[in-house]
Structures are given as structure tokens and as C-alpha cells.
Amino acid sequence: xxxxxxxxxxxxxxxxxxxxxxxxxxxxxxxxxxxxxxxxxxxxxxxxxxxxxxxxxxxxxxxxxxxxxxxxxxxxxxxxxxxxxxxxxxxxxxxxxxxxxxxxxxxxxxxxxxxxxxxxxxxxxxxxxxxxxxxxxxxxxxxxxxxxxxxxxxxxxxxxxxxxxxxxxxxxxxxxxxxxxxxxxxxxxxxxxxxxxxxxxxxxxxxxxxxxxxxxxxxxxxxxxxxxxxxxxxxxxxxxxxxxxxxxxxxxxxxxxxxxxxxxxxxxxxxxxxxxxxxxxxxxxxxxx
Amino acid sequence: xxxxxxxxxxxxxxxxxxxxxxxxxxxxxxxxxxxxxxxxxxxxxxxxxxxxxxxxxxxxxxxxxxxxxxxxxxxxxxxxxxxxxxxxxxxxxxxxxxxxxxxxxxxxxxxx
Numbered sequence: 001x002x003x004x005x006x007x008x009x010x011x012x013x014x015x016x017x018x019x020x021x022x023x024x025x026x027x028x029x030x031x032x033x034x035x036x037x038x039x040x041x042x043x044x045x046x047x048x049x050x051x052x053x054x055x056x057x058x059x060x061x062x063x064x065x066x067x068x069x070x071x072x073x074x075x076x077x078x079x080x081x082x083x084x085x086x087x088x089x090x091x092x093x094x095x096x097x098x099x100x101x102x103x104x105x106x107x108x109x110x111x112x113x114x115x116x117x118x119x120x121x122x123x124x125x126x127x128x129x130x131x132x133x134x135x136x137x138x139x140x141x142x143x144x145x146x147x148x149x150x151x152x153x154x155x156x157x158x159x160x161x162x163x164x165x166x167x168x169x170x171x172x173x174x175x176x177x178x179x180x181x182x183x184x185x186x187x188x189x190x191x192x193x194x195x196x197x198x199x200x201x202x203x204x205x206x207x208x209x210x211x212x213x214x215x216x217x218x219x220x221x222x223x224x225x226x227x228x229x230x231x232x233x234x235x236x237x238x239x240x241x242x243x244x245x246x247x248x249x250x251x252x253x254x255x256x257x258x259x260x261x262x263x264x265x266x267x268x269x270x271x272x273x274x275x276x277x278x279x280x281x282x283x284x285x286x287x288x289x
Numbered sequence: 290x291x292x293x294x295x296x297x298x299x300x301x302x303x304x305x306x307x308x309x310x311x312x313x314x315x316x317x318x319x320x321x322x323x324x325x326x327x328x329x330x331x332x333x334x335x336x337x338x339x340x341x342x343x344x345x346x347x348x349x350x351x352x353x354x355x356x357x358x359x360x361x362x363x364x365x366x367x368x369x370x371x372x373x374x375x376x377x378x379x380x381x382x383x384x385x386x387x388x389x390x391x392x393x394x395x396x397x398x399x400x401x
Contacts, residue, residue: 085338088367090348095370099363102338 001288002169004188008204010175012194013224013248014039016258018172019048021192023264024275025168026136029283032167033136038184039174040126040142040154048263052131052139060157061122062105062150067096071117078109078118105153126154128161137167151180159187177204177211185212189287191219192245198229202236209242218287222278225250246278290353292318294388299327301386305378307358310340316385317350318392325389340364347373356388 005018022035037043046052067078067087074091086102087109089095098109100123110118126144133139142158144151151174162169173184185191191212195205205221212219221237226247237244248254248271257263282288295312297304306312311333317326328350332342340360344367347355354374358381368375378388 085332085335085342088341088345090345090371093348093371095348097367099338099341101363102341 002188004171004173004185004191006173007194008208009201012196014194017194020275022170030168034167034169035139036162036171037141038155038171040144040151043141043143047261049133055130055132057129060125062125063120064100064103064123065098065109065118065120068117069096071115072096078112081108081112152183155183177207191217193221194224196225197233202233220245223247245281246274290320293352293355295357296385303385305383307381309357309360310343318389344368
């Protein structure tokens with residue numbers, strides 16, 4: 001069972017919700033729960049845990065083709081097959097090269113080459129780390145190497161590492177609605193969208209709702225920082241018959257405890273209550289049973 | 290030698306295009322015989338790799354020097370390998386004709 005936490009807009013509270021859900025699910029529902037940080041460009045879930053011990057860290061690679069200009073006939077077939085404009089070939093200069101930063105490692109060029117001129121070389125993509133946590137089954141984090149734009153590829157590998165875990169999985173998605181988010185939510189059973197009651201929050205929520213409708217995924221919405229902004233987001237939810245799972249009131253102290261990494265220390269009663277209610281609602285979902 | 294000038298549209302009266310890989314057209318000016326050819330940039334709307342594709346095109350066209358507003362890092366790396374000189378001109382209001390006239394007068398931007 002997988003629950004993804006996503007939002008269109010960044011900074012709405014995906015991490016706050018994910019970390020809290022992980023904590024409260026482990027206490028109130030099922031201690032066999034794992035948190036997976038899919039925001040591989042800047043994973044920060046780990047900051048909220050006390051002495052998170054590293055259980056294992058694995059370097060992951062992507063395959064980048066290299067063209068042997070001795071064997072290459074400069075026929076450009078590989079270039080025609082490349083969807084990403086990653087291959088440059090200038091026959092008269094005997095030049096054939098792959099731009100690693102454009103390459104998506106799809107392997108099409110290797111399949112296209114009839115002259116055995118292409119070899120695929122492993123290039124570091126990032127790391128996948130398993131942390132032990134004081135509660136639940138632990139945290140798995142993907143961390144993309146600086147400069148790489150292959151978030152989706154790393155998220156795919158990250159998901160494959162936790163696929164066989166026989167436990168409830170919470171996927172903390174990256175912000176936005178592009179490929180990395182699609183990859184994160186693609187095989188989730190249920191999705192929690194986090195928004196804030198501001199014009200920006202609503203604007204990006206609408207785009208995310210469109211995405212999930214297209215993917216035909218069941219979802220509900222949590223309004224974070226409730227009390228800010230206006231009522232437009234609630235009207236949107238009502239008009240579109242979207243379930244409001246809960247509201248987390250805007251509170252300066254909450255922001256302060258987040259900033260100091262103390263999200264899970266001295267949790268206010270009202271937060272416990274809100275998450276208790278949210279979990280009850282999720283447990284009643286058909287898809288979650 | 291052949292000099293490429295990035296151009297927004299086709300024709301000598303067109304504005305100089307400050308973009309390289311996503312320029313609308315290229316004006317290829319031959320300093321030997323004064324010939325001017327315009328060629329459309331078929332890669333200007335590419336999802337990615339417009340700069341590298343355009344650098345490749347410049348090499349195919351035997352260009353020795355390119356005048357544009359700027360060059361992205363991937364295009365720059367390739368053009369260096371192809372030994373094609375990059376000239377940055379920060380004058381988006383100029384027309385192609387004005388730039389060619391300047392080249393003819395051998396004033397500031399031609400290193401040869």
C-alpha cells in the first residue's frame with residue numbers, strides 16, 4: 001500500500017505532512033510503515049529525525065553511451081533515434097559525441113548502431129540511503145548528484161528499492177506537476193494533495209488535480225496554513241466534489257519548530273488531533289483497505 | 290571565411306537575434322565573395338539540445354565565426370572543439386545589414 005503526498009506549489013507543507021503522517025501512522029495505525037523521500041533534488045525529511053542511523057547507502061548509476069570514432073561510420077542513425085538531441089555528429093571532422101547532460105539513458109542509440117561503435121558506461125547519478133528511525137520501519141531517501149537533471153530516473157530506482165517492502169509506504173513527492181511528480185504518484189494507491197488557501201496554492205492545486213484526474217488516481221486534499229489567504233480554495237473543493245481531509249491552522253510557532261527541525265518534538269495537542277482525524281479518514285478509503 | 294549571424298527573421302532588414310540555439314534564422318555571410326544566405330533554424334523549438342544541434346549545424350555549414358547575443362554552456366563546449374570562434378554582440382536593436390556593413394568595414398568585430 002502506497003500513499004503519495006504531493007502538491008503543485010512548493011512550500012505548501014509536503015514534508016511537514018509526510019513526516020507527521022509517518023509518525024502518527026506508526027503510532028495510531030500501523031508501525032510497519034516506511035517513509036520515502038522522493039524529493040531527490042533536495043531531500044530533507046531526514047532532518048526531522050533524532051539520530052537517524054544510516055543502515056545502508058548505495059550509489060546508483062545511469063548508463064551513458066560512448067561512441068568509438070574508430071568504429072563509427074558517421075551514418076547518423078543513432079542521432080536519428082535519439083529523442084533528446086544528445087548526440088552530435090559531424091562526419092567531415094570525424095566527430096561523434098554524446099552530451100551526458102542531455103542523455104536520458106534510453107539505450108536507443110546502442111540498439112540503432114549497426115557497427116558496434118557504442119558502449120554504455122556507468123555514470124554516477126546519486127545515492128539511495130536507508131535510515132533507521134525511532135519509530136516505523138525507517139526512512140529511504142534518494143539524493144540526486146548536483147548538476148544532474150535525471151530526477152525521474154533516480155525516483156524510478158528509489159521506488160524499485162522499496163517496492164518489495166511488505167509495509168505501508170509514504171512517498172514524499174517533489175513539488176510541481178512534471179515528470180518527477182508523475183513518476184512518484186504513478187503507482188500510488190492514494191494521493192494526498194497539500195495546498196494553502198492562497199491564490200498561488202489554488203492555482204497550482206488546480207493543475208495538480210487535472211494531472212491526477214488524467215492519471216485516474218483517487219486523492220484528497222489537506223489545507224495547510226489554514227486561516228491565511230481567502231476561501232477560494234474551499235469553494236474550488238466544494239464545486240469539484242473533492243474531499244477535504246483536514247486543515248492545519250497557520251501558526252507561527254509551528255513554522256518555528258519546523259525551521260529548527262523540531263517538528264516531532266513537543267507536538268501540540270491540536271496537531272495530534274488533526275492528524276488523528278486525517279488518518280481515520282484515509283483508513284476508511286476503499287483503495288487503502 | 291563564412292560568418293554566421295543569428296537573425297530573428299529572413300532578410301537583411303531583420304533584427305539581430307540575441308539567442309544562438311533558439312535563434313529564428315541564421316545569416317551566413319561569406320567574406321570572400323560577399324554572398325549572403327539565410328537558413329532557417331529547424332531546432333529553435335526543440336525540447337532540449339537546441340544549442341548542440343545548432344553548433345553541429347554551424348560545423349556542417351563550414352562556418353568559422355558566429356556572431357550572437359550569447360552561447361549556452363553545451364553549445365560553447367562544442368564550438369570550442371570545432372574551433373569556431375564565438376563573438377558576443379549585445380546589440381539586439383541592430384539589423385543584419387548593419388552588422389554586415391560593420392564587418393565589411395573591418396572595424397571592431399572581425400578578428401581575421
